[in-house]
Amino acid sequence: MQAKVGGGSERGRPAVASQHHDVKAIYPTALEGLRCPLFQQLYPTLLSPQTTHLSSTFPTINMASPKTIRWGILATGGIAQTFTKDLLVDPTTRGVKHIKHTVVAASSSSSQERAQAFLKDVGAPSDAKAYGSYEDLVKNPDIDIVYIATPHSHHYQNAMLCLEAGKNVLCEKAFTVNAAQTRALAEKAKEKNLFLMEAVWTRYFPLSVYVREQIESGRIGPIARVFADNSMATNPEETWSDGKHRMVNPELAGGALLDLGIYSLTWVFQTLYHTQPENARQPPKVLAALKNYEPTGAADESSTIVLSFPRSKEAGGEAHAIATTSLRVATTPGGKDDVPGIRIQGPGGEIQVFPPAYRPTRTRIVLKDGTVEDKDWPQPGPGKGSGWRNGFGGGSNAEGEGHGMFWEADEAASALVDGRKEGKYESLAESILIMEVMDEVRKQGNLTYPDKIETTKYPTPL
Ligand SMILES: NC(=O)C1=CN([C@@H]2O[C@H](COP(=O)(O)OP(=O)(O)OC[C@H]3O[C@@H](n4cnc5c(N)ncnc54)[C@H](OP(=O)(O)O)[C@@H]3O)[C@@H](O)[C@H]2O)C=CC1
Numbered sequence: 001m002q003a004k005v006g007g008g009s010e011r012g013r014p015a016v017a018s019q020h021h022d023v024k025a026i027y028p029t030a031l032e033g034l035r036c037p038l039f040q041q042l043y044p045t046l047l048s049p050q051t052t053h054l055s056s057t058f059p060t061i062n063m064a065s066p067k068t069i070r071w072g073i074l075a076t077g078g079i080a081q082t083f084t085k086d087l088l089v090d091p092t093t094r095g096v097k098h099i100k101h102t103v104v105a106a107s108s109s110s111s112q113e114r115a116q117a118f119l120k121d122v123g124a125p126s127d128a129k130a131y132g133s134y135e136d137l138v139k140n141p142d143i144d145i146v147y148i149a150t151p152h153s154h155h156y157q158n159a160m161l162c163l164e165a166g167k168n169v170l171c172e173k174a175f176t177v178n179a180a181q182t183r184a185l186a187e188k189a190k191e192k193n194l195f196l197m198e199a200v201w202t203r204y205f206p207l208s209v210y211v212r213e214q215i216e217s218g219r220i221g222p223i224a225r226v227f228a229d230n231s232m233a234t235n236p237e238e239t240w241s242d243g244k245h246r247m248v249n250p251e252l253a254g255g256a257l258l259d260l261g262i263y264s265l266t267w268v269f270q271t272l273y274h275t276q277p278e279n280a281r282q283p284p285k286v287l288a289a290l291k292n293y294e295p296t297g298a299a300d301e302s303s304t305i306v307l308s309f310p311r312s313k314e315a316g317g318e319a320h321a322i323a324t325t326s327l328r329v330a331t332t333p334g335g336k337d338d339v340p341g342i343r344i345q346g347p348g349g350e351i352q353v354f355p356p357a358y359r360p361t362r363t364r365i366v367l368k369d370g371t372v373e374d375k376d377w378p379q380p381g382p383g384k385g386s387g388w389r390n391g392f393g394g395g396s397n398a399e400g401e402g403h404g405m406f407w408e409a410d411e412a413a414s415a416l417v418d419g420r421k422e423g424k425y426e427s428l429a430e431s432i433l434i435m436e437v438m439d440e441v442r443k444q445g446n447l448t449y450p451d452k453i454e455t456t457k458y459p460t461p462l
């Protein structure tokens with residue numbers, strides 16, 4: 001039996017970006033919405049029958065004007081370009097009306113000219129400031145939040161610089177080189193009362209929200225096992241023959257694990273860990289095999305991780321996962337998305353997510369009774385998209401799509417508006433736990449990076 005269901009979009013039909021039900025059809029005005037039975041039951045005294053305008057009840061809420069969040073961009077490389085172009089896509093194209101984003105500054109450690117050229121390339125407002133150092137960027141008083149897009153090796157020092165200067169931070173994955181560094185950043189953010197989030201963009205996709213909801217609804221039963229692969233056949237000796245690229249260079253915390261394996265672990269954690277009630281979440285036991293990339297000595301070319309999550313009997317008992325990553329072999333050798341790199345299995349069936357694991361646009365649910373539900377999750381966009389193309393692993397945006405980095409930016413901006421200090425789909429504690437798992441994998445595989453990038457001493461020149 002083949003079924004097509006709502007949310008996402010059915011194969012071959014136009015995109016439906018939002019997961020929300022059509023509340024407007026039921027409650028045509030916000031005031032009527034607040035008079036619904038559930039709201040009345042929860043807040044019986046908030047609205048009197050005489051209330052005719054929301055402004056009399058919530059004088060500070062102006063529903064007509066979105067709050068604009070002012071971003072500073074730290075570094076001007078590949079992903080900084082993609083992120084910033086996505087950031088500047090009008091949020092209403094994805095149904096987001098309560099916030100807007102603007103770019104007020106960018107900085108490059110190479111030169112001020114490079115930062116200026118970056119701002120022009122991404123289409124930033126003409127009055128955005130260009131800086132030739134990260135230190136100058138964080139002094140700008142008009143920045144609400146800094147997006148950090150340097151190699152992993154530099155995240156700790158760069159994020160500390162921002163937090164010390166009183167800036168909120170969205171920092172690219174992998175958060176840091178090790179768990180001790182993420183812990184130190186989390187403590188600093190707490191001390192300074194600042195927002196801090198790891199930019200694991202995939203967690204914020206409507207597709208990920210849907211997968212977690214399917215698990216939480218219990219329709220395939222308690223999840224017993226997850227397979228998650230994020231691998232690319234890159235031919236590293238040829239592509240990065242001088243060994244200096246961040247993917248293979250130990251000085252830049254190179255290797256598959258921190259760059260690609262983080263997504264395999266993201267899928268394991270967001271399905272097996274994050275879907276559990278908070279008080280039931282327990283760290284997994286970890287067994288790992290790591291193959292070193294010989295030409296540069298200290299960077300993994302492949303890592304394979306077996307995880308065992310303790311669970312109560314009522315919650316289905318111990319659950320297992322296998323997370324894999326490689327720079328040598330691919331999840332889908334032909335570059336097509338025909339192999340489900342992610343399989344989330346319960347006694348009632350399985351949820352499959354098709355590659356790439358970091359930017360999937362297709363899911364399939366296969367139930368025990370033979371039901372198959374396919375869905376497409378195209379990224380909404382401005383009609384132009386960010387123009388992203390993956391230089392070494394294949395893959396690109398479909399015509400007219402955004403890249404999808406705006407979802408995490410929306411979450412960071414919403415958190416600033418709400419006064420929250422962490423991302424809602426991955427807390428700092430969960431980021432730290434995932435870093436601990438990666439520490440353990442490196443320990444079992446004898447992989448260490450140079451002291452200057454493993455240290456928590458700040459400042460340390462790199
Ligand atoms: N979420 C996602 O989909 C992706 C995330 N990433 C993450 O983003 C980060 C950056 O990756 P990517 O943009 O591909 O990398 P790039 O090499 O393209 O850019 C990194 C930038 O960091 C700055 N930088 C500062 N110090 C150094 C240094 N010693 N060596 C190299 N660059 C330096 C440079 O900018 P400047 O000269 O302006 O200072 C450089 O352009 C990584 O942590 C990676 O994991 C990467 C790709 C996709």
Ligand SMILES: O=C1OC[C@@H](O)[C@H](O)[C@H]1O
Pocket residue numbers: 259260358390393
């Ligand atoms: O985050 C990422 O996703 C896409 C990959 O191409 C890239 O190497 C990685 O950093």
